[in-house]
Amino acid sequence: MNYENILIEKENGIAVITINRPTKLNALNKATIEELHHGFGGLENDPAVKVIVITGSGEKAFVAGADISEFANFSVEKGADLAAKGQEMLFDFVENLKKPVIAAVNGFALGGGLELAMSAHFRIASDNAKMGLPEVTLGVIPGYGGTQRLPQLVGKGRAMEMIMTAGMVDAQTALNYGLVNHVVAQAELLDFTKEIAAKITKNSSVAIAKAIQAVNANFKDGVDGFDVEIKAFGDCFGTEDFKEGTTAFLEKRKADFPGK
Numbered sequence: 001m002n003y004e005n006i007l008i009e010k011e012n013g014i015a016v017i018t019i020n021r022p023t024k025l026n027a028l029n030k031a032t033i034e035e036l037h038h039g040f041g042g043l044e045n046d047p048a049v050k051v052i053v054i055t056g057s058g059e060k061a062f063v064a065g066a067d068i069s070e071f072a073n074f075s076v077e078k079g080a081d082l083a084a085k086g087q088e089m090l091f092d093f094v095e096n097l098k099k100p101v102i103a104a105v106n107g108f109a110l111g112g113g114l115e116l117a118m119s120a121h122f123r124i125a126s127d128n129a130k131m132g133l134p135e136v137t138l139g140v141i142p143g144y145g146g147t148q149r150l151p152q153l154v155g156k157g158r159a160m161e162m163i164m165t166a167g168m169v170d171a172q173t174a175l176n177y178g179l180v181n182h183v184v185a186q187a188e189l190l191d192f193t194k195e196i197a198a199k200i201t202k203n204s205s206v207a208i209a210k211a212i213q214a215v216n217a218n219f220k221d222g223v224d225g226f227d228v229e230i231k232a233f234g235d236c237f238g239t240e241d242f243k244e245g246t247t248a249f250l251e252k253r254k255a256d257f258p259g260k
Contacts, residue, residue, distance in 0.1 A: 004030040006039055013050040013201040014194055015043045018057050026056040028112045029233035035090045036141070039149065044099055047259065050205055051197040052097070054120060055104040056113075059186055062105045062129070068138065077185045087110075091145045093146035094119040096216060098209040100200055104193040106186065110168070114145040118153060123179065124193050125171040126186040131179065133167035152219055153179050166217025203243035205259045 007018040011197040017039050039056070045229045056062040071082055094101055094116070103109075103120035109131045117123050125131075133142045133150065141147060142163065151159040154177040162169065171183045186190045200208065212231040218225035236242050240260040248255035 001035075001038055003035050003039065005029075006035045008039055008043070008048075010049060011122075012198065013048065014197045015046070015049045015051070016055065016190070016194075017043075018052045018055055019063055020057040022060075024056045024067065025061040025108065025165065026058075027064050027067045028116070029067035029070055031102065033086060033090050037093060040090075040094060040097060040101075044097055045107065050201040050259075052099055053104055053190070053193050053197060054101060054116070055106055055190065056191075058129070059107060059126075060182065061108040061113070062103070062114055063110075064108045065111035065113055065134070066144075067186065080168075085168050088126070091115055091119040095121075095145075096212075098212065099205070099223075100197075102193055102197060104189050105131070105171075106189055108168075110134055111146075112144050113116040115142060115146045115149070118149040118179075119145060122181050124182045124189065124196070125174055125180040126189045127171050127183055128186055129171040129174070129180075129183075130168040131171075131174050132166065133163050134168075137166045141220075150179075153177070153202070153215060178210065186230045202254075203258045204239075204245055204255075204258075206239045206241040207236055207245075210236055216257075 005019065005021050007020050009016045010064065019032060020030065021027060028203045040052065043052050101120040103117040103123040105117050105123055105125040107126065107129055109117045109129060111134060111207045114131050114133055133146045135142050147163065150162065160178055169177065212226065213231045214229040217223045217228035241257045244257055245255045
């Protein structure tokens with residue numbers, strides 16, 4: 001598939017997806033969401049890729065929000081359908097991807113942009129980053145998982161304040177809130193993110209996929225995360241990665257995981 005709105009680069013087991021709509025501050029429109037879905041799906045099925053990094057082009061914005069012009073005249077039914085399809089196609093899709101996804105937040109991450117960053121498994125921000133959910137200034141609420149994921153990350157009270165005031169928080173505040181894991185200089189963001197990604201690539205991709213599944217289970221209604229963890233733990237014993245990992249430990253050498 002030829003992409004118009006995203007770029008994909010792969011090297012040393014790490015794939016970088018760059019949302020490339022600089023004149024629109026990388027705003028998410030329908031076409032970009034579809035391209036991201038296809039891009040993430042392809043990388044998940046690529047055995048050479050161990051970790052995925054998502055970022056935005058330029059130095060101003062990760063993603064400055066959704067493309068409001070696409071839905072300004074929607075009806076109630078169309079609005080609900082927009083949120084449902086968007087969550088299924090991109091935001092829930094990314095959260096439940098079997099491969100780790102790291103958001104490298106380079107600048108503004110607002111509305112759908114922050115929601116995309118929150119759907120990643122963790123986030124690293126540049127020191128000029130600003131994050132927020134300004135939807136209530138448009139008479140609407142976050143519809144791509146923002147009301148659910150933000151409280152999980154920063155707590156109910158802080159999430160309520162951010163959503164109700166529509167205010168932005170800077171990178172240091174986001175770090176203090178637990179919204180991002182690290183803050184680094186803009187020029188160092190991708191290199192720093194790739195350094196962490198490189199550490200992940202050395203570990204068992206099978207075990208990591210199981211860990212993602214188990215951690216996510218804790219946040220799903222009607223699912224006992226402990227039960228999911230127990231089953232996933234047991235499943236690991238039947239993998240080639242487990243055999244290699246334990247053998248390497250006993251032989252006092254570094255493991256060379258086959259990813260099976």
